Amino acid sequence: IAGITQAPTSQILAAGRRMTLRCTQDMRHNAMYWYRQDLGLGLRLIHYSNTAGTTGKGEVPDGYSVSRANTDDFPLTLASAVPSQTSVYFCASSDSGGSGTDTQYFGPGTRLTVL
C-alpha cells in the first residue's frame, strides 16, 4: 500500500451500535488526524495524535475515541452511534506534527450513515 487507507469505504449503522473506523498509513508520519466533513461546513478536527502513544482532542471530540498503539494505525471508535454522527470521515497524516510545512495528506474517506 502507498499513502493512507481507510476502511470501510461506506457504512450504514443503526443508532446505538458501536463502530470502529480504521486508518492505516505507510509513510511513517508522526502525526495523524481524524476529521469529519459535513455539507456547508469546513473540515472539523475530532481527535489527533502527534506521535505514537499520545492523543489529543480536537474541536468536536464528544462521542468519539481514538488510540495510537503504533505509528501506522489510528482507529476512530464511535461507542454508541447517533444520527448526528452521519458524515464523511477523513483520516490524515503529517510528518512532524506541527512544525515546518507539515502538510497533511488525506485518506479516501469513510461515508457513515447512522439511522
Next chain:
Amino acid sequence: GQNIDQPTEMTATEGAIVQINCTYQTSGFNGLFWYQQHAGEAPTFLSYNVLDGLEEKGRFSSFLSRSKGYSYLLLKELQMKDSASYLCAVRDGNYQLIWGAGTKLIIKP
C-alpha cells in the same frame, strides 16, 4: 473566535482565469494552505504560504498578505478537470489547522 471566509460557489469559463479569495481571523498564524477536493474524493494539497507574497506552481498561484488576513488562489488556463472545491486552511498559534467551508468552482465550456 477563529474564522475562515471563502465564497461558497464560483463559476468560470474554460480557458479563463479565476481568483478564489480567503480571509481569516485566527489566534496566531503559522501558515496558510490551499487544498483541492473533487466531489466524493479526499482533499489534496495544492499550496502553502507562510510569508507575504506570491507562490507560483504551474497554472496555480497562491498569494498571502498577513497584515490583511487575506489570501487568494489564482487558477489560469482553466480546464474542465479544475471543477472542484477549493479549501483554505490556516494553521493557528497552537499549530491547529482551521478550515474554511470551501469554494465550489464550476467550470463551463
